[in-house]
Amino acid sequence: MKDTLRVLHMYPNMLDLYGDSGNMELLSYRLKMRGYGFIRDQYTIGDGEKTDFSSYDLIYLGGGADFEQQLLADDLNSCKDKLLHAYKSGVFLLMICGGYQLMGQYYKDSNGQKIPGLGLFDYYTVASTDKRKRCIGNIVIETEIEGEKYKVIGFENHGGMTDNVSTPFGKVIFGNGNKFGSETEGYTEKNVIATYLHGPLLSKNPVLADHILSYCLSRKQGSAVSLEPLDDGLENRCRSVMLKRLLQTKK
Amino acid sequence: MFIINFFTILLGKIISGLLHLFGKNAGNLPGLVLWTLNKNCLKAFKIDCPIIAVTGTNGKTSVTNFIAKMFKGTGAKIITNPEGNNLDTGITSLLLNHCNFRGRVKADYLILETDESHVPVVYSKLKLQTLVVLNFFRDQLDRNGEVETLILKVNKFCETFEGNLILNGDDPNVARLGLANPNNPNVKYFSVEKYKFATDTLHEAGEGRFCPRCGKELKYEYYQYSHIGRFSCPGCGYGKISPYVRFTDIDLADHSFTADGEKYITADSTIYYMYNLCAVYSVAKLYGIDKKIIRKTFKGFRVNNGRMETFEYKGSKLMLNLAKNPVGANMTVRMINECEGEKEMLFVLNDNLADGYDVSWIWDINFSVFNNVTRVVTSGRRAYDIAVRIKCSGYDADKIVVRPDLDDAVKELFSTTGRKFAVANYTAVQPTRAALKRFTEGESSK
Numbered sequence A: 001m002k003d004t005l006r007v008l009h010m011y012p013n014m015l016d017l018y019g020d021s022g023n024m025e026l027l028s029y030r031l032k033m034r035g036y037g038f039i040r041d042q043y044t045i046g047d048g049e050k051t052d053f054s055s056y057d058l059i060y061l062g063g064g065a066d067f068e069q070q071l072l073a074d075d076l077n078s079c080k081d082k083l084l085h086a087y088k089s090g091v092f093l094l095m096i097c098g099g100y101q102l103m104g105q106y107y108k109d110s111n112g113q114k115i116p117g118l119g120l121f122d123y124y125t126v127a128s129t130d131k132r133k134r135c136i137g138n139i140v141i142e143t144e145i146e147g148e149k150y151k152v153i154g155f156e157n158h159g160g161m162t163d164n165v166s167t168p169f170g171k172v173i174f175g176n177g178n179k180f181g182s183e184t185e186g187y188t189e190k191n192v193i194a195t196y197l198h199g200p201l202l203s204k205n206p207v208l209a210d211h212i213l214s215y216c217l218s219r220k221q222g223s224a225v226s227l228e229p230l231d232d233g234l235e236n237r238c239r240s241v242m243l244k245r246l247l248q249t250k251k
Numbered sequence B: 001m002f003i004i005n006f007f008t009i010l011l012g013k014i015i016s017g018l019l020h021l022f023g024k025n026a027g028n029l030p031g032l033v034l035w036t037l038n039k040n041c042l043k044a045f046k047i048d049c050p051i052i053a054v055t056g057t058n059g060k061t062s063v064t065n066f067i068a069k070m071f072k073g074t075g076a077k078i079i080t081n082p083e084g085n086n087l088d089t090g091i092t093s094l095l096l097n098h099c100n101f102r103g104r105v106k107a108d109y110l111i112l113e114t115d116e117s118h119v120p121v122v123y124s125k126l127k128l129q130t131l132v133v134l135n136f137f138r139d140q141l142d143r144n145g146e147v148e149t150l151i152l153k154v155n156k157f158c159e160t161f162e163g164n165l166i167l168n169g170d171d172p173n174v175a176r177l178g179l180a181n182p183n184n185p186n187v188k189y190f191s192v193e194k195y196k197f198a199t200d201t202l203h204e205a206g207e208g209r210f211c212p213r214c215g216k217e218l219k220y221e222y223y224q225y226s227h228i229g230r231f232s233c234p235g236c237g238y239g240k241i242s243p244y245v246r247f248t249d250i251d252l253a254d255h256s257f258t259a260d261g262e263k264y265i266t267a268d269s270t271i272y273y274m275y276n277l278c279a280v281y282s283v284a285k286l287y288g289i290d291k292k293i294i295r296k297t298f299k300g301f302r303v304n305n306g307r308m309e310t311f312e313y314k315g316s317k318l319m320l321n322l323a324k325n326p327v328g329a330n331m332t333v334r335m336i337n338e339c340e341g342e343k344e345m346l347f348v349l350n351d352n353l354a355d356g357y358d359v360s361w362i363w364d365i366n367f368s369v370f371n372n373v374t375r376v377v378t379s380g381r382r383a384y385d386i387a388v389r390i391k392c393s394g395y396d397a398d399k400i401v402v403r404p405d406l407d408d409a410v411k412e413l414f415s416t417t418g419r420k421f422a423v424a425n426y427t428a429v430q431p432t433r434a435a436l437k438r439f440t441e442g443e444s445s446k
């Protein structure tokens, strides 16, 4: 019997913009096609006491609107020590947009209101007070996965500008990234990917999805796991159509 | 003031006239010019007849058409806006075309589809008698989580509105507007009884999970579709309504329902459609329209704008539906599932400006419930995106055919016989109609 991956999906009913929950469906799909199991536990406000964050293989946070981010900020902060422990012990953290912002020092929203972040990382985010000033559009970044360059395709839609990023997730080839016209996008560590990319992220980047899965499975089993390849024909054609369109219009 | 009004109208008429002279369809342009010159230009019109406005994320066009058709059936003179002209400028252009040089608009009723965000601006200047609010969903163009901002805008308007407010009592985002002005005795709710395919849990992405009054998570007895259903707040009791109109005995196979003790037959039957008709019926009841006319309209009238339009090729029936957001698409998936027997589906997905460049909303469509769908053809600028989406819901990849070119896709779809459904998003729907027409008419005349 193959392993079952356990994922904690935090605030799924509040952080669910732009089809971000699709990332859960994608991880589940790619595991099940290979005979692995997938369990997704949902964390909602007030579950902090009873949740053992470190027992999970992956913790996921999607993107949300300012309103929801404010609602959950206090609850998130009450879980700080447990989340920090999970992160230090190697649980993979995947965070999109709002989830990305909330793990930093702070987030100052478009109304000028400062929401304290969890402070797991050094970056911080300030949103323009002009609500129409947002980085919106298709985006392509180049990152490195297991020593190989890989183009990650997604869609960004954020008013927040993130600064003081020590180890970005990728280099921007098309689009904005962490700030208007930024050269870098997101934040990464061995067991962390924090990014503005929606799409959902894993729908257009199967290699990235498998990288996350093999990290989690290897950590679980204590030895390197190599995943058998899947037929990603549709995904790859989807990628080449988008790359061709985006990278050629740039020139 | 009179002079300003006079010149406003005169100017508008001249612009409109010039455009006609050059053989151009005036559209929004005269209205746009007037708005630019005079923000109060709507006040220049003299309108004595009642105005009925229809707003909400989904179904505005259909409901407006239905209400207009019904009032026309009584012999009344109606002015109504064609699809798309539902912004301040479009409504200004419409009135310009129908007024005399003094700005007088002669009609028995104005029935206006109105964009949600334009309700306050238009009806702070025109006297509104009845406002119908259908639903509030997250639209693909408005996905900054700003649905709340939009609702608050309409809510603010309702705080001082004293006319008839006809609200979907099963949508917590809409029903809350009924609390905006406690002094308005003219708030009326419509509701549809639990139907056969209602679910106990949220089946498709929805909004409004939290009580607008106290912030507690709402409890549902059942969900009809998305977040529409019988809800109540365990904290403050929000959600207890006594409906003005309630459709019961929804029979999708029979295309029938019961309202005020009488059975009606309709041209189409989906739960989504039932809610639209429920809104229409509420207006008809409020204005005392003869039941014979209501019956006739419900039975015979269809709105042909890519919403539930049918095509036929060599005995194979196809139904085309517009889906500009997850709710619309989920509705169509539901309709496909509720249709007995095997069927095939064509999904056309574009990402042009009017669609929103972001197609991630397709991940909020629940395809995992596909029932007896034997093949899926995908097309449009993002044909591969929708193919990947459907595949990862667990649907067999071998049964998915990608044909980015629409003519190829239609040809592929009709390479087999049997029941077909087509779904297209905003800018895809007209090209899809055209391709279907080309194929079904072209091929059969050969």
Ligand SMILES: [Zn+2]
Binding pocket: B211, B212, B213, B214, B215, B216, B233, B234, B235, B236, B237, B238
């Ligand atoms: Zn409440």
